[in-house]
Amino acid sequence: METNKQKADLEDKAQRVAAGEDIHAPAPEIFHRQPYSFVRRGDRLTARRQKAWDAYAPSHVLDLPRAIGDTSVAEGAVFDQEKLYGRTAPLVLEIGSGLGEAVVHRAAQVPENDFLAVEVYTPGIADLLLKMSQAGVENVRVAQANAPELLDHLLPENSVDEVWVFFPDPWHKARHHKRRLVSPGFADKIARVLKPGGIWRLATDWEEYALVMREVLDAHPDFTNAHAGEGITDEDPIGGWAPRWEGRTLTSFERKAGDAGRRAHDLTYIRN
Numbered sequence: 001m002e003t004n005k006q007k008a009d010l011e012d013k014a015q016r017v018a019a020g021e022d023i024h025a026p027a028p029e030i031f032h033r034q035p036y037s038f039v040r041r042g043d044r045l046t047a048r049r050q051k052a053w054d055a056y057a058p059s060h061v062l063d064l065p066r067a068i069g070d071t072s073v074a075e076g077a078v079f080d081q082e083k084l085y086g087r088t089a090p091l092v093l094e095i096g097s098g099l100g101e102a103v104v105h106r107a108a109q110v111p112e113n114d115f116l117a118v119e120v121y122t123p124g125i126a127d128l129l130l131k132m133s134q135a136g137v138e139n140v141r142v143a144q145a146n147a148p149e150l151l152d153h154l155l156p157e158n159s160v161d162e163v164w165v166f167f168p169d170p171w172h173k174a175r176h177h178k179r180r181l182v183s184p185g186f187a188d189k190i191a192r193v194l195k196p197g198g199i200w201r202l203a204t205d206w207e208e209y210a211l212v213m214r215e216v217l218d219a220h221p222d223f224t225n226a227h228a229g230e231g232i233t234d235e236d237p238i239g240g241w242a243p244r245w246e247g248r249t250l251t252s253f254e255r256k257a258g259d260a261g262r263r264a265h266d267l268t269y270i271r272n
């Protein structure tokens, strides 16, 4: 007879396979103390994406030294903004850029800023490169990397003006919460790279994760909630949600969440 544990393991495997993970590959936990916040999905590209990848990846995707695995970042990696962008300008970092909708949209609006998109999913990066070329923007570069490692090993202290984490994978089952990106340890990593006065914008359509994000960041000594004390109600005596930021374009991901009846919660924190 199946025990509850066996049943839970089977459900877990089914969910990971549905998300595209190769469950026969060595578990990432073997290499990393912190479980990954992502599963590897297929890397196959459509003809249009392949063309964009071939044309722009050599010049726009960072050539990073790897440790173990092709999304890792080795210690001692060097970030030379001048060399990468041909100038030094305020730097905006998007973690988990998906198909690149938000970053390309904003990069076109604010050509005077530099944008670094971090993503592990190859088809998503190829789509970003396609959008970037169609929009004619020059100020976006992409790192195909596991974000916590990039924060630790590539970006110098006080090097980033703004960080975005929009719709990170919610890992909604309790036993997967350890895979969530936003945690006190992740906030420490962001705090190191963000300049004093720098902004961290977050959004999620998963209400329970939004509450966790607010709890973690309200408690963090290096961040101040830009909307502390706002929007307090009987049901929500803490408040502190940010209004939807006009610079955040509606992505296909957010649109689907909206169609399913889940509205986005926004949060904005200032680095002390």
Ligand SMILES: C[S@@+](CC[C@H](N)C(=O)[O-])C[C@H]1O[C@@H](n2cnc3c(N)ncnc32)[C@H](O)[C@@H]1O
Binding pocket: 036, 037, 038, 095, 096, 097, 098, 099, 118, 119, 120, 121, 124, 145, 146, 147, 148, 165, 166, 167, 168, 169, 181, 251, 252, 253, 254
């Ligand atoms: C739910 S999608 C949202 C994408 C996009 N931000 C949007 O709003 O449409 C989350 C993205 O984060 C990426 N991701 C998850 N963990 C990551 C990590 N540790 N490093 C880099 N990217 C990650 C996933 O590959 C996925 O594309």
